[in-house]
Amino acid sequence: MESKNIVTSDNACVLQEILKVIGGKWSMSIVYILFSGTHRFSQLEKSIPHINTRMLIKELKTLASFDIVSRKVYATVPPTVEYTLTEKGKMLKPIIDDIYEWGKVNM
Amino acid sequence: MESKNIVTSDNACVLQEILKVIGGKWSMSIVYILFSGTHRFSQLEKSIPHINTRMLIKELKTLASFDIVSRKVYATVPPTVEYTLTEKGKMLKPIIDDIYEWGKVNM
DNA sequence: TATAGTACTTACACATTTGTATGTCTTATT
DNA sequence: AATAAGACATACAAATGTGTAAGTACTATA
Numbered sequence: 001m002e003s004k005n006i007v008t009s010d011n012a013c014v015l016q017e018i019l020k021v022i023g024g025k026w027s028m029s030i031v032y033i034l035f036s037g038t039h040r041f042s043q044l045e046k047s048i049p050h051i052n053t054r055m056l057i058k059e060l061k062t063l064a065s066f067d068i069v070s071r072k073v074y075a076t077v078p079p080t081v082e083y084t085l086t087e088k089g090k091m092l093k094p095i096i097d098d099i100y101e102w103g104k105v106n107m
Numbered sequence: 108m109e110s111k112n113i114v115t116s117d118n119a120c121v122l123q124e125i126l127k128v129i130g131g132k133w134s135m136s137i138v139y140i141l142f143s144g145t146h147r148f149s150q151l152e153k154s155i156p157h158i159n160t161r162m163l164i165k166e167l168k169t170l171a172s173f174d175i176v177s178r179k180v181y182a183t184v185p186p187t188v189e190y191t192l193t194e195k196g197k198m199l200k201p202i203i204d205d206i207y208e209w210g211k212v213n214m
Numbered sequence: 215t216a217t218a219g220t221a222c223t224t225a226c227a228c229a230t231t232t233g234t235a236t237g238t239c240t241t242a243t244t
Numbered sequence: 245a246a247t248a249a250g251a252c253a254t255a256c257a258a259a260t261g262t263g264t265a266a267g268t269a270c271t272a273t274a
Binding site: 042057 | 248249250251252253254
Binding site: 006007008009011012014015016017018019022023025028029032033047048049050088091092094095098099100102103104105106107 | 113114115116118119121122123124125126130132135136139140154155156157195198199201202205206207209210211212213214
């Protein structure tokens with residue numbers, strides 16, 4: 001079952017879908033933070049320098065829609081929301097570790 | 108030397124630099140093709156469905172500027188140009204393999 | 215003389231992503 | 245009565261990315 005190193009419509013599609021998840025400016029930073037465990041919205045905001053509210057919201061929404069992170073809402077006042085990586089999200093770890101490794105060696 | 112899972116300005120920068128390389132719509136497809144060896148411009152164009160000239164040129168230029176691919180020009184008529192992955196480029200293989208793997212399992 | 219082949223370049227326009235600023239909701243505190 | 249806290253939403257603008265169409269250079273071939 002060797003790959004033939006041809007970019008077909010199929011695997012190009014897969015690549016481009018994945019870029020929707022990890023290709024954004026902030027996605028990998030968010031996922032990286034969540035590797036260390038559940039975080040609240042405000043904690044994420046503090047942990048990621050220079051991100052703004054709108055972007056954090058938007059990325060979390062995207063990540064949730066791809067089932068990379070899960071949201072848990074507590075009906076407190078003011079509201080509390082926790083974000084946690086799903087199993088699918090946790091499986092991104094080798095990719096992001098590799099990327100970091102590559103970056104450290106090559107940049 | 109455990110990482111502390113904090114996105115600093117430094118490592119966020121690394122992530123964002125890497126996205127300039129692998130974050131474009133076509134970059135990973137090009138690199139993927141080049142894993143199988145040196146290709147000419149026209150071969151790349153044929154191997155990657157739906158890419159257009161301008162985008163291929165532009166991505167190759169970016170990849171070359173990051174020293175991911177190298178260009179070799181032959182003074183023939185019409186001109187011949189060969190593109191090959193550099194060592195740095197070849198080191199992207201585990202990343203892209205992981206991404207594919209993740210995609211196959213999760214999408 | 216016209217056309218084809220190869221590797222581009224340029225100008226323009228449309229689309230998507232990102233950023234900035236401000237507003238909303240509910241209740242407790244000053 | 246005004247303010248703060250937490251997690252958003254909304255409107256708008258600026259910045260980037262992507263696509264389309266056409267053109268360039270040189271020479272061999274029909």
